[in-house]
Structure formats: C-alpha cells, structure tokens
Amino acid sequence: MSRAVAIPNTAPFSEEDVELLNRVVGPATAVQRAWLAGFLAGVEQAAGTAHPATAAHSVEPLTIVFASESGNSEKLASDMARQSRKLGFRSTLIDMADLDLAALASARRLVVIAATWGEGEPPGRAARVYSALMKEGAPRLDGVEYGVLALGDTAYAEFCAVGKRIDERLAELGAKRIVARIDCDLDFAEPAANWIGAALEALTPPAAERSRVIEVDFSGNAAAKSNSGIVEAEIVDHVNLNSSRSAKETIHLALAFDGVVPAYEPGDSLDLYAENDPAYVEELLALTSLSKDDALRGELLTARDVTTLSLKTLDSYTALTGHRDVKTLIAEGQAREWIAGRQLIDLVANFPSALSAEQLRGLTRPLSPRAYSIASSRREAADEAHILVSAVRYTAHGRARKGAASNYVAERLKPGARVRVKLRPNRHFALPDPGRDIIMVGPGTGVAPFRAFVQDRRVTQAKGKSWLFFGDRNFTHDFLYQLEWQEALKEGSLTRMDVAFSRDRPEKTYVQHKMWDRRRELIDWLDNGAHFYVCGDVKAMAKDVRATLTRAYADVKSLTPEAADAAIADLERDKRYLQDVY
Numbered sequence: 001m002s003r004a005v006a007i008p009n010t011a012p013f014s015e016e017d018v019e020l021l022n023r024v025v026g027p028a029t030a031v032q033r034a035w036l037a038g039f040l041a042g043v044e045q046a047a048g049t050a051h052p053a054t055a056a057h058s059v060e061p062l063t064i065v066f067a068s069e070s071g072n073s074e075k076l077a078s079d080m081a082r083q084s085r086k087l088g089f090r091s092t093l094i095d096m097a098d099l100d101l102a103a104l105a106s107a108r109r110l111v112v113i114a115a116t117w118g119e120g121e122p123p124g125r126a127a128r129v130y131s132a133l134m135k136e137g138a139p140r141l142d143g144v145e146y147g148v149l150a151l152g153d154t155a156y157a158e159f160c161a162v163g164k165r166i167d168e169r170l171a172e173l174g175a176k177r178i179v180a181r182i183d184c185d186l187d188f189a190e191p192a193a194n195w196i197g198a199a200l201e202a203l204t205p206p207a208a209e210r211s212r213v214i215e216v217d218f219s220g221n222a223a224a225k226s227n228s229g230i231v232e233a234e235i236v237d238h239v240n241l242n243s244s245r246s247a248k249e250t251i252h253l254a255l256a257f258d259g260v261v262p263a264y265e266p267g268d269s270l271d272l273y274a275e276n277d278p279a280y281v282e283e284l285l286a287l288t289s290l291s292k293d294d295a296l297r298g299e300l301l302t303a304r305d306v307t308t309l310s311l312k313t314l315d316s317y318t319a320l321t322g323h324r325d326v327k328t329l330i331a332e333g334q335a336r337e338w339i340a341g342r343q344l345i346d347l348v349a350n351f352p353s354a355l356s357a358e359q360l361r362g363l364t365r366p367l368s369p370r371a372y373s374i375a376s377s378r379r380e381a382a383d384e385a386h387i388l389v390s391a392v393r394y395t396a397h398g399r400a401r402k403g404a405a406s407n408y409v410a411e412r413l414k415p416g417a418r419v420r421v422k423l424r425p426n427r428h429f430a431l432p433d434p435g436r437d438i439i440m441v442g443p444g445t446g447v448a449p450f451r452a453f454v455q456d457r458r459v460t461q462a463k464g465k466s467w468l469f470f471g472d473r474n475f476t477h478d479f480l481y482q483l484e485w486q487e488a489l490k491e492g493s494l495t496r497m498d499v500a501f502s503r504d505r506p507e508k509t510y511v512q513h514k515m516w517d518r519r520r521e522l523i524d525w526l527d528n529g530a531h532f533y534v535c536g537d538v539k540a541m542a543k544d545v546r547a548t549l550t551r552a553y554a555d556v557k558s559l560t561p562e563a564a565d566a567a568i569a570d571l572e573r574d575k576r577y578l579q580d581v582y
C-alpha cells in the first residue's frame with residue numbers, strides 16, 4: 001500500500017505551489033515518487049547545479065505593495081512575491097487599498113509597484129491610502145529599504161506620475177532607496193521582469209546575514225509568460241446597437257471559442273489584439289518614402305503602435321533626424337503642447353525627413369491589446385463571450401482620427417473572421433453573494449459588465465435585488481440592449497432601472513442626476529448591505545458619481561461633508577464600492 005505524502009508548509013515554495021505539489025505528490029504511488037526523485041536528481045546533476053537537500057526556513061521579510069486598476073501591477077506584484085519566496089524571502093503582498101500606513105514603518109524591505117490612471121492619478125482603490133501617504137502625518141520610514149516599479153503609458157502627459165511621486169515621498173519620509181525606480185510603458189513585461197530580478201538581488205542581504213536558501217527559479221521570467229493565454233475566437237455576431245441616425249457606433253461582438261473557452265467570470269475583461277488601419281499605415285509609409293517595403297507594412301499593420309506620439313517619440317525623432325524645428329519645439333518647452341491631440345503621422349507630415357525602415361520601426365512601440373469588459377455570463381453564453389465596443393472617432397488639428405482597436409472591430413471585423421483575445425480577470429469587480437443587493441452605474445459601454453451580472457443572476461436565480469443606472473445620448477438612438485433590460489425587468493432578474501439620456505432635453509441629464517433624484521432609496525439599499533458598482537468613463541463620470549453619492553449621504557443622513565466622505569471610504573474598505581473605469 002502507498003503512504004500519502006504531504007509537502008510541509010516550510011518547503012521553499014509559495015502556498016499555492018505547495019498546494020499544487022500536494023495534489024500531485026500526495027496521492028502518488030511509491031513507484032511514482034521514486035521515479036520523480038530520481039528524475040529531479042538527474043536533472044540537477046546534468047545541469048551541474050546540485051543544491052542542499054533541504055532548505056532552511058527563511059526569515060527575510062519583504063513587503064510588496066501594489067496600486068493597480070486593471071491588474072497589471074497586481075500581477076507583477078504577485079509574480080514578484082512568488083519569485084521572492086522561492087529565493088527565501090518571507091513576502092507579504094498587499095493591495096494599497098488595504099494598506100495600513102502605520103504598519104509600513106516596521107517593514108524592513110519594501111517594494112511598491114504602482115500604476116498611474118486618469119490623468120496622473122492613482123488607481124481608484126488605492127486613492128485613499130495614496131493621499132494619506134502624501135499628507136502630513138504619514139509615518140516616518142527610517143530604516144526601510146525600498147524600490148519602486150512604476151507602470152504607465154508614454155501616450156499620457158503625466159507618464160508614471162504616481163510611481164514617481166511615491167518614490168520621492170518614500171525618500172522624504174526617511175526610507176532608503178536601494179534600487180533605482182523604473183518607469184515602464186505598456187510593453188512592460190520584459191523591463192519589469194528584469195527590474196524585479198535586479199530588485200530582489202539588491203534587497204537580498206549579504207550571505208552571512210541570511211538563512212540558507214535554495215536559489216532555483218523554475219518559473220521562467222515574466223516576459224516569457226506574457227504571451228501565454230492568448231486564444232483565437234470566431235466572430236459569430238457583429239451588431240451596431242445604435243440606430244443609423246445616432247452619432248455613435250457601439251458594436252455588440254459575440255466571440256465563439258471552438259477550443260477551450262476562457263474561464264471568465266462576471267466583471268472580467270478580454271484583451272483584444274487588433275490590427276491598425278490600413279489607410280493610415282499606407283499614408284505613413286508614403287510620407288516616409290517606405291511604401292515599397294512589404295515586410296515593414298505587415299509589421300506596422302499587426303505589431304506596432306503607429307499612432308501614439310509621446311515626448312519620447314519627439315526625442316527619438318530629433319536624435320534620428322536632427323530636425324531643427326523639432327529640436328526648437330523641445331528646446332522652447334512647446335513639445336508637450338504640440339503633441340496634444342496629434343499622432344505619429346503628424347510628426348512625419350509636419351517635419352518630413354527621410355527614414356529607414358529600421359528608424360521608422362524604432363519610432364513605434366509594440367502594439368498593445370485593448371481591454372473590453374465581458375458583457376456575457378458563461379453560465380448563459382456557454383462557449384461564447386460578448387463584448388461591447390464603442391468606435392472612437394474624432395477630429396483634431398484638422399485631421400479625422402480613428403481609435404485603432406475600436407475601429408478594427410467596428411469597420412474591419414465581420415462574422416466569420418477570427419480574432420486573438422486573452423482573458424484579463426478582475427476579482428475586484430466580482431458579484432457578491434447571490435443574496436446581496438447590487439446597484440450598478442454604467443452609462444455607455446460601462447453597461448457591459450452589468451449585462452454579464454444580470455445574466456449570471458438570472459441563471460443562478462439569485463435572490464438579491466438589482467438596480468441599474470444607465471445613460472447615453474438619445475433614448476431612441478442610443479439605448480444599448482434596451483429590449484434585454486425590459487425583458488429582465490419583466491422576469492425579475494433586474495429589479496429596477498433608471499435611465500438618463502443627456503441629449504433628449506435642452507438641459508443635460510446624466511446618471512448622477514438620476515442617482516440624486518433617487519437618493520433616499522439609494523441610501524436605503526446601501527444601508528441594507530447593497531454593493532455599489534461603477535463602470536465606464538474615468539475622466540468625468542466616475543468622479544461625478546462618487547461626489548453625488550457623497551452628497552446623497554450628507555443630505556439623507558444629515559452628515560457633514562467629512563462624515564459623508566468617511567461613509568464612502570467605509571464602503572470602499574468593506575469592498576462594497578467597486579469600480580472598473582477607463
């Protein structure tokens with residue numbers, strides 16, 4: 001008979017890894033165990049990397065804090081925690097939203113991985129702690145050794161502003177920077193993985209001071225993993241939900257997976273890998289006299305970000321071409337103003353210069369996927385996933401512009417076409433227990449995850465009530481999924497719905513106005529334990545909704561503005577005020 005084996009928690013693996021190992025090794029037969037032992041010993045011997053048979057349990061503490069909105073910083077932080085545990089650190093992973101600032105003073109080694117959102121702002125969940133960190137009264141951090149990894153996007157004027165401010169602030173508070181900050185663009189996988197490796201090395205105390213550990217990394221680096229999880233799907237439905245007389249175009253896209261359907265949950269998103277506008281690429285190639293280069297054309301269409309124009313692009317262009325006018329723009333401090341609303345094509349059109357294919361490629365960064373909230377529940381949609389994509393079109397500096405991914409979806413994807421997507425899970429925007437009430441505020445495409453919520457609750461016959469606030473421009477032309485909401489209201493999977501159409505009347509009405517009108521019931525629902533969800537526009541809507549809810553608390557409960565603010569902060573701490581905004 002075979003004896004069950006349990007890997008002890010003291011093993012130099014993360015808790016998840018110990019669990020996984022136990023699942024395999026636990027029920028293995030004596031023969032299987034002997035084979036595994038021999039196999040691993042053989043691998044080590046062949047590689048000439050024999051290690052001590054047992055590892056001492058490590059005691060080196062490391063605190064890893066992440067400030068994340070769409071999960072990139074969180075993923076890097078959890079990769080780093082896993083890697084650090086294998087190196088023998090006793091790592092603690094903390095969402096900045098849950099960070100007790102006072103406790104930070106006792107952290108010996110600290111890593112902060114922080115994204116920048118809005119226009120130079122912290123991710124929503126992290127905002128409260130971030131602002132306390134920046135205020136007088138933040139604890140002294142003398143004796144703490146730290147490093148900061150900043151995530152951002154060079155297309156934004158305030159590139160990595162949050163990571164930069166945190167880095168400065170930790171030093172001001174007395175902490176000692178022992179690894180230089182890195183500011184990562186959207187193609188962060190490789191630089192971030194390298195930084196994490198270097199930071200762990202810098203944070204590792206000299207050998208004499210630390211416990212003996214096994215330094216083996218079976219995981220490979222994050223860069224190598226970044227492409228995993230991409231799957232192909234077929235477009236099976238492509239419908240514009242706006243009327244033909246609407247100024248907008250919002251595509252309901254149904255994707256069918258013939259292999260394994262990504263294991264998505266309500267609240268998750270899909271990263272979609274788009275292709276660039278062929279007309280734009282042709283113009284760019286023509287302006288740079290590179291139209292004959294088919295290999296470059298293919299690459300620019302599918303793999304490079306050909307529209308973003310950042311300060312970095314301007315610097316690179318000057319270095320490449322020595323263009324005097326661009327140099328002047330930079331020297332006179334006008335570069336930031338000039339790039340606002342412009343794209344790479346404006347640079348080569350306004351300041352022409354001969355470029356080689358390699359130089360043009362070098363002016364672009366890799367084309368990043370775009371995230372779209374999943375608008376279906378797997379319990380209802382089975383082997384499909386639905387997304388809702390609003391075509392981004394505008395005119396700036398006299399040129400008509402098109403968002404890359406949204407117009408790829410709206411103009412070039414047709415039923416039968418195939419597209420590459422990757423699941424982007426979001427456990428911070430999940431449905432609560434089926435008995436809990438939910439309030440959902442989702443104007444425009446912000447309504448997408450709430451379609452998934454309502455579908456899911458219909459299938460699971462959840463007992464909790466649900467209330468949706470939806471808004472767009474015109475009732476007649478822009479009421480996304482109107483019939484489905486009416487049906488859901490009729491059968492009871494949606495309890496209540498309030499709509500705000502901003503352009504139906506002379507005075508503009510938005511979802512926050514409807515919330516204000518219904519403030520008594522809204523606060524009643526929240527007092528009864530409802531979860532409050534906001535999805536959609538980060539610039540104005542999310543802030544207005546929060547401000548309105550704060551005012552509603554103050555008004556209904558006769559609170560001071562400070563006490564009303566505290567009530568919302570409590571909701572956030574309880575994970576009952578949840579947002580997914582972009």
Ligand SMILES: Cc1cc2nc3c(=O)[nH]c(=O)nc-3n(C[C@H](O)[C@H](O)[C@H](O)COP(=O)(O)OP(=O)(O)OC[C@H]3O[C@@H](n4cnc5c(N)ncnc54)[C@H](O)[C@@H]3O)c2cc1C
Nearest residue numbers: 370371372373388389390392394403404405406445448582
């Ligand atoms: C977690 C998450 C979920 C999301 N869910 C959805 C969703 O469900 N549905 C959806 O449609 N989108 C969603 N988005 C947004 C989506 O990912 C893309 O950002 C959006 O579709 C635009 O991408 P694009 O490639 O078409 O535009 P891009 O090529 O990226 O161009 C967009 C850029 O154009 C510029 N721009 C846009 N409008 C103007 C203007 N009027 N004036 C000047 N400049 C302008 C801005 O610089 C903007 O950043 C989500 C984003 C995130 C992060």
Ligand SMILES: Cc1cc2nc3c(=O)[nH]c(=O)nc-3n(C[C@H](O)[C@H](O)[C@H](O)COP(=O)(O)O)c2cc1C
Nearest residue numbers: 068069070071072073115120152153156159160582
């Ligand atoms: C709506 C929106 C606003 C953003 N604003 C900024 C910004 O002001 N500065 C910046 O450097 N990056 C900005 N970014 C880029 C994010 O920081 C970047 O995507 C990062 O990888 C997100 O990390 P997270 O998933 O951990 O939130 C923005 C991204 C989005 C979608």
